[in-house]
Amino acid sequence: MNVNNLLVLRKTSLVDYPGKVATTLFFRGCNLRCPWCQNRELALASDTPDQAFISPDEALRHIEKRRAVLGGVVLSGGEPTLYHGLPALITRIKALGLPVKLDTNGMAPHVLETLFWQRETTPDYIALDLKLAPVRYTMLGAKNPTVQLKESAALIHATGVNHEFRSLALPRDLFTDNDVEALAPLVDDAPWFFRLFQPGNCLDPVWDEFPAAQEEDGARLAKKAGQLGKRVDR
């Protein structure tokens, strides 16, 4: 993947940034391969026709034009921390007077650390995905997931930036109470959201045959997190 050539796709969203009307920029490319991923065309950058994307400069022009009606900008993916121009992009968005939310899988703590060096490059809100027990990330293609996730969570906590944690309840008991227990030490007093897997356009087509996760799957995981003293949200 050529990380110097990442492009973004934009949409306007009422739900991606808590309490704000936001434009979301989706970055092409990802350093994980979650089989249930529904951002297939973003994660597998090579699958995507270039005309579907705009450049970061075009995205910035769009943001500038709509600045008056926007409450913020979400940088999502794929995985935005792979984009080498991320600090400059955040700086330019914040210079327009708009707060930035960063969605990340936490596999690049060194990038987060770099962003946190300066106020201009520090996101105003971070959503950290927690997918499975850290040791199980190897099945998603991660090389040193326990260290990376722990460092990312610790950095976010230490910086004091507003944040949330996000997990996906998977079908067939593939995300268990044991995963919640293993992830819990990474979670501070920020909210931990449990969403439900839905099949459709999955990165691994086998997952499109899987049933959707049920309300009770999410409720069970949330209950476990609550029992561990976490601030759970749905």
Ligand code: SF4
């Ligand atoms: S779910 Fe997120 S982290 Fe996983 S492959 Fe898709 S974009 Fe990457």
